[in-house]
Amino acid sequence: xxxxxxxxxxxxxxxxxxTVSNVVRGYxxxxxxxxxxxxxxxxxxAYRPNASGRSLATGRSGMLALVFSDVxxxxxxxxxxxxxxxxxxxxxxxxxxxxxGTLEGERAVVSAAEGGLVDGVIFQPSLLxxxxxxxxxxxxxxxxxxxxPAPLSVDHVMIDxxxxxxxxxxxxxxxxxxxxxxxxHELGSQTQTSKVRLIGYQNGLEQAGLPLDLSLxxxxxxxxxxxxxxxxxxxxxxxLEFDAIVCRDDLAAFGALRALQERGLxxxxxxxxxxxxxxAMAALVHPSLSSIRPDTRTLATWALDMLEERIDGxxxxxxxxxxxxxxxxxxxxxxxx
Amino acid sequence: xxxxxxxxxxxxxxxxxxTVSNVVRGYxxxxxxxxxxxxxxxxxxAYRPNASGRSLATGRSGMLALVFSDVxxxxxxxxxxxxxxxxxxxxxxxxxxxxxGTLEGERAVVSAAEGGLVDGVIFQPSLLxxxxxxxxxxxxxxxxxxxxPAPLSVDHVMIDxxxxxxxxxxxxxxxxxxxxxxxxHELGSQTQTSKVRLIGYQNGLEQAGLPLDLSLxxxxxxxxxxxxxxxxxxxxxxxLEFDAIVCRDDLAAFGALRALQERGLxxxxxxxxxxxxxxAMAALVHPSLSSIRPDTRTLATWALDMLEERIDGxxxxxxxxxxxxxxxxxxxxxxxx
DNA sequence: CTGAAAGCGCTTACAG
DNA sequence: CTGAAAGCGCTTACAG
Numbered sequence: 001x002x003x004x005x006x007x008x009x010x011x012x013x014x015x016x017x018x019t020v021s022n023v024v025r026g027y028x029x030x031x032x033x034x035x036x037x038x039x040x041x042x043x044x045x046a047y048r049p050n051a052s053g054r055s056l057a058t059g060r061s062g063m064l065a066l067v068f069s070d071v072x073x074x075x076x077x078x079x080x081x082x083x084x085x086x087x088x089x090x091x092x093x094x095x096x097x098x099x100x101g102t103l104e105g106e107r108a109v110v111s112a113a114e115g116g117l118v119d120g121v122i123f124q125p126s127l128l129x130x131x132x133x134x135x136x137x138x139x140x141x142x143x144x145x146x147x148x149p150a151p152l153s154v155d156h157v158m159i160d161x162x163x164x165x166x167x168x169x170x171x172x173x174x175x176x177x178x179x180x181x182x183x184x185h186e187l188g189s190q191t192q193t194s195k196v197r198l199i200g201y202q203n204g205l206e207q208a209g210l211p212l213d214l215s216l217x218x219x220x221x222x223x224x225x226x227x228x229x230x231x232x233x234x235x236x237x238x239x240l241e242f243d244a245i246v247c248r249d250d251l252a253a254f255g256a257l258r259a260l261q262e263r264g265l266x267x268x269x270x271x272x273x274x275x276x277x278x279x280a281m282a283a284l285v286h287p288s289l290s291s292i293r294p295d296t297r298t299l300a301t302w303a304l305d306m307l308e309e310r311i312d313g314x315x316x317x318x319x320x321x322x323x324x325x326x327x328x329x330x331x332x333x334x335x336x337x
Numbered sequence: 338x339x340x341x342x343x344x345x346x347x348x349x350x351x352x353x354x355x356t357v358s359n360v361v362r363g364y365x366x367x368x369x370x371x372x373x374x375x376x377x378x379x380x381x382x383a384y385r386p387n388a389s390g391r392s393l394a395t396g397r398s399g400m401l402a403l404v405f406s407d408v409x410x411x412x413x414x415x416x417x418x419x420x421x422x423x424x425x426x427x428x429x430x431x432x433x434x435x436x437x438g439t440l441e442g443e444r445a446v447v448s449a450a451e452g453g454l455v456d457g458v459i460f461q462p463s464l465l466x467x468x469x470x471x472x473x474x475x476x477x478x479x480x481x482x483x484x485x486p487a488p489l490s491v492d493h494v495m496i497d498x499x500x501x502x503x504x505x506x507x508x509x510x511x512x513x514x515x516x517x518x519x520x521x522h523e524l525g526s527q528t529q530t531s532k533v534r535l536i537g538y539q540n541g542l543e544q545a546g547l548p549l550d551l552s553l554x555x556x557x558x559x560x561x562x563x564x565x566x567x568x569x570x571x572x573x574x575x576x577l578e579f580d581a582i583v584c585r586d587d588l589a590a591f592g593a594l595r596a597l598q599e600r601g602l603x604x605x606x607x608x609x610x611x612x613x614x615x616x617a618m619a620a621l622v623h624p625s626l627s628s629i630r631p632d633t634r635t636l637a638t639w640a641l642d643m644l645e646e647r648i649d650g651x652x653x654x655x656x657x658x659x660x661x662x663x664x665x666x667x668x669x670x671x672x673x674x
Numbered sequence: 675c676t677g678a679a680a681g682c683g684c685t686t687a688c689a690g
Numbered sequence: 691c692t693g694a695a696a697g698c699g700c701t702t703a704c705a706g
Contacts, residue, residue: 003452003476005699016677021701029675048452052398053699055389056682063432070418072617077414081407084435093454095400096433098421115340115385116683117430139340225621254621261623280409281618284562284591286598342683353693358685366691390683393698453699 004045013041024049060119064092064307067109068124069101074250074279083122083300090304092119101126110135120307124148126191141310143303148192154318155306159294159325161193165200166207167327168246168274168292173208174336175272177244180205181216181235184228184252191223194248197276201246216242220252228255236263243271244333250275250282253289257332272333287331298323341382350378361386397456401429401644404446405461406438411587411616420459420637427641429456438463447472457644461485463528478647480640485529491655492643496631496662498530502537503544504664505583505611505629510545511673512609514581517542518553518572521565521589528560531585534613538583553579557589565592573600580608581670587612587619590626594669609670624668635660
C-alpha cells in the first residue's frame with residue numbers, strides 16, 4: 001500500500017488539506033469538532049507527515065550540522081551530547097559530520113555540495129585557514145567553535161586559551177614546581193590549538209618568573225594519548241628532568257599519567273600534571289586529573305543562539321564571544337595548601 | 338538574491354532542466370559539449386542542488402538515523418565514529434538521536450512523528466520491550482543493535498554476551514582466582530545487557546567449578562564509572578573479600594581500578610579485573626585493562642548491509658546475526674603464564 | 675473558521 | 691542525446 005498523504009487524511013475526514021495541515025501543526029483556530037474528526041482520521045490512517053515535503057514548502061529542514069574531526073574523541077563526544085540535547089530543546093535534530101581532521105574533510109564542509117539539507121552549521125575547524133572559511137557554503141548560517149582562525153564575517157565562540165594555559169602553568173608554579181614541561185603539541189606544524197596553548201604556557205612561566213626552556217616542550221608524533229605517553233617515555237629515557245607537565249589536552253595527560261606511573265614516578269609528588277577539557281574520565285583516573293574546564297554549556301548555548309538569529313534573518317558581521325573556563329583542581333595537581 | 342535553482346542553470350546554459358539534472362547527477366549519456374556548457378553555468382551561478390527537492394522526488398533522503406542512549410558514553414561515541422565512516426562510504430549521512438536511556442525517549446524513536454526524514458534506522462535499545470519495538474515507525478527500514486530483546490520481524494546484530502562473560506570469568510579462574518566478583522549491574526531492575534552478562538558470569542563460574550556466591554554481585558546505583566567505584570568502596574568497607582572482578586563494562590572497570598588503587602590494593606596481584614567493550618581508554622589507564630572486544634566493525638557492516646537490503650526493497654522476516662568477540666588481555670588480568 | 679490553487683525544487687517516465 | 695510535463699507531499703497567501 002502506498003504511504004498515506006495529507007490528501008488521504010483530508011478525504012477521510014471530509015475537509016481540505018489546509019485544515020489537516022492546521023491540525024497537524026497545532027494551529028489553534030480550528031473548531032474542536034473538526035480537530036477531533038481530523039485527528040481520528042490521522043490515527044486511523046497512521047498518517048506521518050513527510051519531512052521532505054514540509055522542508056521544500058517551508059524552506060527549513062529543522063536540522064543542524066555538527067562538524068568536527070572525530071566523534072570518538074571524548075571532548076567531541078561530550079560536546080555532541082550536550083549540543084544534541086540543547087538543539088533538541090529548540091526543535092532541531094543534529095546531523096553529525098566528521099572531517100577526520102583532514103584538510104579535504106574540512107574543505108568539503110565549507111563548500112558543501114548540497115543546499116537545503118540543514119538550516120545551520122556548527123563547525124569546529126582544526127586546520128582550515130580563515131580565508132577559506134570565509135567563503136563558506138553558500139548562504140547557510142554558520143558558527144565556528146574553538147580557537148582556530150575565525151574570519152570577521154562569521155560568528156565564533158571560544159574560551160581564552162592563552163589565559164587558561166597561563167592559569168594552569170601559574171598554578172603549577174605556585175605548587176613550587178620549577179621545571180614545568182608542556183606536552184602534546186604536534187611534532188611538525190602546529191594546529192592553532194597547540195599554538196595558543198603554548199603561548200599561554202610561556203606567559204604563565206613569565207608571570208612566575210621561570211625561564212622558558214625549549215627542551216621542556218615535549219611534542220607528540222600524533223595528538224593522542226598513546227603517542228603522548230610514548231613521548232614522555234622517550235623524554236625520560238633521554239634524562240629530561242621535570243617536576244610538572246602542562247598537557248595540551250586530557251588525552252595527552254592520560255598518556256602522561258600512564259608513562260609516569262610505568263616508571264614509578266609519583267603524581268603529583270614527583271611530577272604534577274594538568275589536563276585540558278575536563279572530560280568525564282578526568283575525575284575517574286588514578287590519580288584524578290586537574291584540568292581546564294571550558295564552560296561548554298555557555299559555549300553551546302551561544303553558538304545555538306547566534307545560529308538561530310542568523311536562521312531568522314540576521315545578516316550582520318560576525319560576532320565573536322569568549323566563554324569562561326575554570327581550572328578544576330584534583331589529585332594530579334592539587335590546590336596549594 | 339534568491340537561491341539559484343535547476344531552472345536558472347537550464348536557462349543560462351540554454352538547455353532543459355532534464356539535461357542539467359543529468360549533468361548534476363553524473364549521468365553519462367550527455368554530449369561533452371553540453372556537459373561543459375552546463376557545468377560552466379553551474380559554476381557561474383554557484384548552483385547547489387536542493388536536498389529537499391531531490392528527496393521529495395526520489396523518495397530517499399540519503400540519511401540514516403543512529404539511535405542510542407547517550408553519545409558521550411565511550412562505547413557509543415566509538416561506535417558512532419565507526420558507523421559514520423562506514424555509512425559515509427556508502428553515501429549516507431548520519432542523524433544522531435539520543436534517548437537518554439529513558440523509556441519515553443526510546444518510544445519516541447519507534448513511533449517517530451515524521452516520515453521521509455531518514456531512509457533507515459540503526460537503533461540500540463536499552464529498555465524497550467520486544468513487542469513495542471515490533472511496531473516500529475511506519476515502514477522505515479530498521480536494524481537493532483545489542484543484546485536487547487529483538488522481535489522476530491526485525492533485523493538484529495549482536496555478539497554472544499553469555500559466551501563472552503563466561504570467557505572473562507573462566508580466564509580469571511585460570512589465573513587462580515577463586516572469589517570472582519561481578520560489578521556494575523543495576524541495583525534495581527536489570528537491563529537486558531546486565532542480565533545476559535550475569536548469566537554468562539554464572540556459566541563461567543560453573544565451568545570453573547566455582548560456587549556462585551550472591552554476596553559477590555556488586556550492584557551499582559547507576560550504570561557509570563563513578564557509582565561503580567563507589568560500590569566497590571562500600572563493598573570493601575563491608576569487608577567483602579574478592580580476588581577478581583568481572584565488570585559489566587569498561588566504565589565500571591575504570592571505577593573499580595580507581596577504588597582499588599585508592600585502598601592500596603594492587604591490580605592484578607591482589608585483584609584482577611576485566612572490562613567490556615575495549616574502549617580506547619582501556620589500553621591507556623594504569624594498569625591497562627583486559628577487556629571483551631566486540632567485533633564492532635563486523636557488527637556495523639552487517640547492520641548497514643541489512644539496512645541497505647531493506648531500503649532496496651527486501652521485505653522478509655528479521656535476520657539475526659551474531660558477530661565475534663575477543664578477550665583482549667592486558668595488565669589488569671594478564672595471560673596465564 | 676475553511677477551501678481551492680499555486681508553488682517549493684527536484685526527478686522521471688514519456689516522447690521525440 | 692534532449693525536451694515538455696507531471697508529480698513527489700507539503701505550506702501559504704488569497705478568497706470566502
